[in-house]
Amino acid sequence: MTAEHRRRGGIEGRRVARATAPIVQKRYITRKIPIYELVSPEGIELLHETSMIILEEIGIDFRDEPALAAWRQAGADIRGQRVRIPRALLMEKLALAPAEYTQHARNPERSVVIGGRNTVFAPTYGPPFVRDFENRRRYGTLEDLQNFVKLAYMTPNLHHSGGVICEPVDVPVPKRHLDIVYSHMRLSDKPFMGIVTAEERAEDCVALCRILFGDAFIDAGNTVMTSVVNCNSPLVWDATMLSALRVYARNNQAVLVTPFIMAGAMSPASTAGSIAQLNAEVTAGIAYAQLVRPGSPMVYGNFVTTVSMQSGAPMMGTPEPAMMIYATAQLARRYKLPVRTGGMLNGSKIADAQAAYESVQTMIPTLMAGTNFVLHSAGWLEAGLAAGYGKFMLDADQIAMLQQFAEGLDLSEESIAMEAIREVGPGGHYLGCAHTQRNFQTAFYTSTIADNNSYEQWEAEGAKDANARATERAVKILAAYEPPPIDEGVDEALRDFIRRRKAVLPDGVT
């Protein structure tokens, strides 16, 4: 085999082999590596204590009558919409939330257990724009959303299909939730999220799940959605979010109870103060869900950025959000709650070095902190305003590496490889030895996108940057997509429900 043959034929051959290889889905991560505890136990207690004082002395607004009534009945101190919660009451309610729960997928092999030593990766959520196959920025469409659902389905290390991977702006807002949820149900068999933009939309999501999973399965209390609601920081839970939370809690469906914090604007211009405030917000939200349905599965959520005091722009991938990720994960463990934080966050407009630096500076802390549910694990750009096809594939490659890292160091006899070291000896090489022959295909992670070839070869192949190669890969993967099977009767029932709902829902928001 000549060098030239090895270069051309070998690499081309490998590429063909990879492109046609069946996708082997990865089970959600069960971390075998230690958690990184950034903050001392005393520090965590100080943050907890501060949050308790906030809830007891300052209080938190629940701008929603049913929630105020529930808190009043539970014994909290209510003045207007302000709720002051004694710590004993708060802790008693928090203790009702499960430390982990199973979110069922329609394919039982894709069900995920959220909590404990597990980490589940889900794609990005919420961007109105996409950066498309031509690397142009434009509004997202239903076709884009469906492309992303397909890509998530075909990405072995995305254990969860997510929700609004991008906004399908071509679908009227009041009907959008139906198309989004149906796309996940039909085009993937991984677990997914419900919609929270209105109470009736949350109800529609539950109704669709009743069709997909059957009434009995839902009535038995099985969790089949993990949705996300945001607190209006500082210290306000509003009626829209609470009404959606209530629908899901009542049906024993999980919610990522998530303050969305731009520290310095929505929380103090300091890291510790921001953590203490968001901890008060999350715990109050989860405690309220327990008033709705004791034992309903709720995730300690947070999404943290800092704000540039000069421009007002959010900043990500910087040291303070990383510290907040570590500290909030520790607080969640203190309360024995699953935790959602982090993701591939960045403020870059394109999938360039800034995007990658900031994403990994967020994502490694996310994994090392012991995060259980990671929204925005693939595709995020522009502070969440855009989902990129190239960025999605680049991130998918990175989370595959993190999943491999979470396996920890293999210390088996085969990995110690004493036999190979003896065989090769000083001055030899390992390329042909028996141990290498046995192990070379799995020994080391090989990226699907990174170019590690010679400069000359890279140039001959068009001198493409990583985003260009990744975008090409997205196109290839999509071309190979085949939908998972679904019961035709169920599918027809889903589509019938959606037709009927769309017939009565308005096209505009009034």
Next chain:
Amino acid sequence: MTAEHRRRGGIEGRRVARATAPIVQKRYITRKIPIYELVSPEGIELLHETSMIILEEIGIDFRDEPALAAWRQAGADIRGQRVRIPRALLMEKLALAPAEYTQHARNPERSVVIGGRNTVFAPTYGPPFVRDFENRRRYGTLEDLQNFVKLAYMTPNLHHSGGVICEPVDVPVPKRHLDIVYSHMRLSDKPFMGIVTAEERAEDCVALCRILFGDAFIDAGNTVMTSVVNCNSPLVWDATMLSALRVYARNNQAVLVTPFIMAGAMSPASTAGSIAQLNAEVTAGIAYAQLVRPGSPMVYGNFVTTVSMQSGAPMMGTPEPAMMIYATAQLARRYKLPVRTGGMLNGSKIADAQAAYESVQTMIPTLMAGTNFVLHSAGWLEAGLAAGYGKFMLDADQIAMLQQFAEGLDLSEESIAMEAIREVGPGGHYLGCAHTQRNFQTAFYTSTIADNNSYEQWEAEGAKDANARATERAVKILAAYEPPPIDEGVDEALRDFIRRRKAVLPDGVT
């Protein structure tokens, strides 16, 4: 103040303020955060035990007569060039190496303590190419090397000036070491590295340091250089490296004793086996340095990549090198030795997303592992074949963030900010409150390169990627460079020595 004014005037004003701000050098890092211990104590003992068996039973080649003689005298088992080292002998010699040492800079404020909880960042080392101000790839020159020395001098978070930041290819090889070391001595006042490519060049470096620091200072055993030698893995120390190591050890100058491993080719196709082998190589090298001069400061070094079994290309930023970084740092601590590993390693040809992902996937483990000396902290591209001006500035920004992170979470009363949370209350905002006024300038890290502005503003400013902005910043910083003062007599003596050496050294390698 209108929004437009705030946007344009504010941002422009901030940029001007930053460009003209005096550079405040950062002291080397003394980590206040916990170290991440990836491997269990039992795992570390297993790796150690394997290394001891390698050195006792397989042995390691020292292809150098003085080294063989020294090992023979010390009681090792010598057959040909193969040295088998009983573990008692090895551990006795390792114990002589100091756990930490001070490397003096000519400006005492820039001296660094290497070891313990400290981390010192040094720029990239060795690339023959540069990616220049026009983002073109070409051979490096002395002017490039000097530009990088100036940039390192002006980068607050590079605590060390490094060595061959790029190869000055326009200077004949036998004379190159003189120009390189003089550039560091004259254009910076930070600590630097010596040259190891030949015994006489190492001697020249010591001679230059005797002029710069004075004979008495050197004779008193003060360390003023930290150089780097590589093991020829597997298990060979060659005469060139050993002769340079000997010069430095004899003069009590520090060396990063570093196997350069492409796992799968130069070590087994497994992570644990690669660690065990390199641990044998490092410890044998450091033990030998103790035969030369007991107590000479030596750093447990390693540089690890994996090799693609399909293309033979090195791979970086992947999970296995990260595990090797953590494990080798743990082994170094077991032997009470300072450790060098990691850096901003990547295989990308340009400063794109691949470069950034891989760099941070290497660099965060580097910091979290408790690494003491980090070569290649800024500028590295193309598996070490190129140094990039843009990459240098991008990395400089990232290591500033890591240094901030290493400060840990501030839990002071001011950071807890209870007063601000009370003042603002539910539904308010923190932008104008007294606590924010006091803290906004230092509360959150603000990148010098990241663009977090609106899409529209970014587009109006040319839609530049991060590397383009970073390269522009390198040009600006260089334009503001002023050399640190130096005693004119010393400078003349350095230049005189170099003139005399150049007169007798050949222009070509024979």
